[in-house]
Amino acid sequence: MPENGTRLSYREAVRDAMSRAMRADPDVFIMGQDIAEHGGSQKVTLDMLEEFGPERVRNAPISEMALTGAGIGAAMLGMRPIVEIMYEDFFTLAMEQLVNHAAKERYMSGGQLKVPLTLRTQGGAGWSSAAQHGQQTEGWFVGVPGLKVVYPSTPRDARGLLWSSIYDDNCVLFFEHVQLYNLREQLPEELEPIPLGKARVAREGEDVTVVAIGPLVHEALAAADQAGSDGISVEVVDPRTLQPLDEEAILASVRKTNRCVVAHEAVRKMGFGAELAALVQEQAFDWLDAPVERVGAAFTPLPFAPVLERAAVPRREEVYAAIMHSVGRRTDGE
């Protein structure tokens, strides 16, 4: 548990937000597979059982559908449950509950019911987890009216956004990335809630806007450093919340820089980035000086072999190439 103004890892920041909510509010509890004694597959809930007991830190059977359905029921009856889905790949098993119930009960009851449920999950490539344990699925849910989708890239954002997710009266899908868990950041003692639907400018620049989410925010910042040494000034915008989306922040940045690159680790084709590109061309057409560049994974199940995985998934080099293409400069790769 954090001391006064400590450096927290992304993992600890998530745990901190949950623990604070559970201390402050008896309606908040957490359910998931192996989250109690074992502390969860990524140790995010480590030691929470000792503090809050088995009634509030509950191991669940291996049934994502049952787990999600139980969470929805508890939420509709006034609790603020947090459900941990071990891998975001396993959302497939809870799809009926998520899409047809969590997303729609409030609407179909004319507002008589609410579903203040938070579903935390994690995933991502970079450790040869292969095709069923390393996908990025956030883009599947942004097109379901009634669901909110949050994807923090830093410890500060993870803590502040998870708090706001728990206290949102709608179902929120909260995506964590496995490669970010050990990322550390100095955080104040006071938890600062971050409102959903507010983007963050991670770096200011003049020539190109990179709209990036999750780990690609960090890849974009590294690419921006590299482009900076070529005399290209890059602005990096992290939407943080994908649904609802802070359209104004993205558009304001593109209207300033006149060029836009969108970047995520999920598959590029038909991805969330396509929606960003559409937004930019619809709302900022007359400000664009180049086509919107898209960076994302190749259209393939995620390969197991490390070299193939690296080839499929975008990192700094791919973001850099897109930046340079956007400003009309050739890179060695072309």
Added chain:
Amino acid sequence: MASEVKLPRLGQGMESGVVVRWLKQEGERVAAGEPLYELDTDKVTQEVESPSSGVLLKIVVAEGEATVGTTIAYVGEEGEQVPEAASATATAPSVEAGAPAPEPEPERASSVVEKGPETVPVAGERVKASPLARRLARERGLALEGVGGSGPEGRIVAEDVEHASTRRPAPSAVPAPAPGGIERVPLTSVRRTIARRLTEAWQAPAFQLTASADMSEVLRLRERLRERAPEGSGRISIADFLTKACALALVRYPGVNALWLGDAVELHGSVDIGIATTTERGLIVPVLRSCERRTLAELASARAELVSRTLAGTAALDELEGGTFTITNLGTFAVEQFVAVLNPPQIAILATGAIVERPVARAGGVEIAPLLTLTLTCDHRAVDGSVAAEFLGAVRGFLEEPGLML
């Protein structure tokens, strides 16, 4: 698909170039990187390499001026078709001297002028331009057909519109005047560049400082050096002493060896002095690099060589860009002193006149001394009068006591 050979932007601020001649005939094979044609820009003439390999299918611009981004030829596979419109596109010739002079209606004349010889669009082809470039052109009432595109596949981007709208449209082939009438001389690309840059420079809040240097010692030293110079070595001139004196003074006052960037002043560690040179094509400023590290003899031979290549039009583009300070001299025309206009983004320029013998009051008497008048123009945004005065004093000091330059 045959690939287009587009007129490249070879240097900052280049808007157009003149195709001088083709080094390959239509139907001849060319390899990527092989010299394909000679291009005359507002600064130099140089060979330009083919961007791709194949057969030179079609020369669109055989000779004459074209804007950056214009398709001037097609390279592709043998027998491949080039776009229909390409063959219809011919370059406008430069002014036809001695052509008969019809009386143009005033409106028509101005509409002709608006178009200009470099604005020949390929008939029926949609102009590729970014949305931002289109909006800027619309706002400024600029026809995109007249703008060369520097983006991928010749797309016109915002920067191209910015360039085009700060430039006066080039006059078209206006007929020569009737005897005793008025002659319109269309601007050459050198003249246009001079006009644009000096108009920009005129916006700067500039001030001038004037001082006279007694050149007795420099003249004596030059005579001795000339007597002792080995056979065949370059002659050292007053200009070389002046360059050396400025270089040393600029090292001492680095705030003057600087560029104005709008939001910052860029100080340069290397003293790269532009030597304003009058050529047949207009004023050109070749740059002598790292003057602070060169001896007087090295400066003399480097300057002579650079100036002669500039006069011949064979200096490379990068030798004509990127100076940090400029010296301009009209002494050879018996001008005694004059005020130079800044050469942006440089923040200072030194104008020198002829060395003239004048009476000088000294120790209660009058002596005759050879004086050189130095007039320094400075950009007040970047440098204050006192610093400029100290710098000018240092130049004067080095000229009056050239031994201090050792």
